[in-house]
Amino acid sequence: MTYTSPIPVTDAVVYNGSGLELVDLTMAYGDIDVIRGVSMKVEPGTTTCVIGPSGSGKSTMLRGINRLHEPKSGDVLLAGESALKVKPDILRRRIGLVFQHFNLFPDHTALENVALALRTVKGLGKQQSLDVAADRLAEVGLADRAHHRPRDLSGGQQQRVAIARALAMEPEVMLFDEVTSALDPELVKGVLNLMASLGQRGMTMVVVTHEMNFARRVADQVVFMDAGKVVEAGRPEDLFDKPQSPRLRLFLSEVL
């Protein structure tokens, strides 16, 4: 697979991603710490891919970053300021999160799904929300699918609508949690290409993924997590070609 020729998107949309930093982040469910002192720095406009075995805390960490689950201690810095001091609903506009399951409204078209978010979250009027939604759909290469309902779109196209909906909030950072793992194999590439294109255009992204080729080619930084901790982090060529820890070597031997 190659990620150098993204799907057609409206050209020259440039993002102005903010920096993100996790500082000794600890998160728990009840008495059990599942994120245990995680620190990482994501420079503005860069892509960090997070890899690691199931249950290692990847999803919990993303949920902590935009406070769907409140951290127990430590800090999340967005553009240098504590995200823990930002009102959660404002924070979730500034940090978009896209999941494996896209949760589109089935009875609304792609255009309406994006426009509805603009009206309810950003308070735009009807016509303006439709205009902006059309631009965002063009940005993800779906201008010609705007009037289709989810059931008339492929899984990959539905996921791109969900990404357009998140982009419509004009986020400074985008978080992706295994967004291709529910897709049929032939649909994966279009979504990965879109993410690569967002990164090339300046979005700051944290991408939890099982797609090791994507991580190797697109990530500025790869973070390997196990048991709630960062075991190894660095440039993709270092992690994939010269893994230092036995746990990463074992993980790679199982997934590659």
Ligand SMILES: Nc1ncnc2c1ncn2[C@@H]1O[C@H](COP(=O)(O)OP(=O)(O)O)[C@@H](O)[C@H]1O
């Ligand atoms: N809502 C929850 N309540 C209690 N424990 C949870 C909850 N969600 C996840 N966990 C536990 O937290 C740990 C990390 O899970 P998760 O963040 O989903 O890992 P990953 O995304 O890497 O698979 C696992 O041990 C999981 O069982």
Ligand SMILES: [Mg+2]
């Ligand atoms: Mg997960």
